[in-house]
Amino acid sequence: MRIGIVADTHGNEDLMMRAAAMLQDMFEVERFIHLGDNEGDADKLSSLGLPHIGVPGIYDSDYPEKGDSCAHMEDIGDFTLVAIHDLRDLGRLRGRAFHIVCHAHSHSHTLAVNLGKLFLNPGHLKGEKDRGNPPSCAFLEIKEGTAKATIVDLKGEVLSEMEFILPKGDDGSNF
Numbered sequence: 001m002r003i004g005i006v007a008d009t010h011g012n013e014d015l016m017m018r019a020a021a022m023l024q025d026m027f028e029v030e031r032f033i034h035l036g037d038n039e040g041d042a043d044k045l046s047s048l049g050l051p052h053i054g055v056p057g058i059y060d061s062d063y064p065e066k067g068d069s070c071a072h073m074e075d076i077g078d079f080t081l082v083a084i085h086d087l088r089d090l091g092r093l094r095g096r097a098f099h100i101v102c103h104a105h106s107h108s109h110t111l112a113v114n115l116g117k118l119f120l121n122p123g124h125l126k127g128e129k130d131r132g133n134p135p136s137c138a139f140l141e142i143k144e145g146t147a148k149a150t151i152v153d154l155k156g157e158v159l160s161e162m163e164f165i166l167p168k169g170d171d172g173s174n175f
Helices: 013-027 039-048 063-070 087-093
Strands: 002-006 031-034 052-054 072-076 079-083 100-102 110-114 117-121 137-143 146-152 158-165
Touching: 002 013, 013 031, 013 039, 013 137, 013 146, 031 039, 039 052, 063 087, 110 158, 117 146
Parallel strands: 002 031, 031 052, 079 100, 100 117
Antiparallel strands: 002 137, 072 079, 110 117, 137 146, 146 158
16 A cells, blocks of 8 residues: 655645645555645545545644544554644544554654654645745555655655564554
């Protein structure tokens, strides 16, 4: 399964659609996750004919009222994935098991393993440059106990990538 991940579009639907089309054409993603700011932008991804989900960001007007629905959790293969906008939303998930955290908010792409979890921030699609960072997006390939995260620019050039192998017997509960 290959999942395209976009974030921090802030209403820049043209840039988001350019990135999504590139992820679909070059990397053959099978679905999309939009990590907020603006959650409504995620609806435009339906025009590509692939399933998608979106989570609200802090600039979405109903963000404070969404509570636990600010986080999306699902099992994909051997992994449990969490999609959130702000890392502070992880506090809503105490006591729940997961392996991969897709997050946004900083407008800066990152890949890291922390506390036995893979953390992926795809960067932003707000504009040609924001907070000193060019636009970027990501895709996550999950198969047979392995998750490979790749961050790319809008030309599809790899900016960063990391492979995360699920340790045998890891139920994701060490958070």
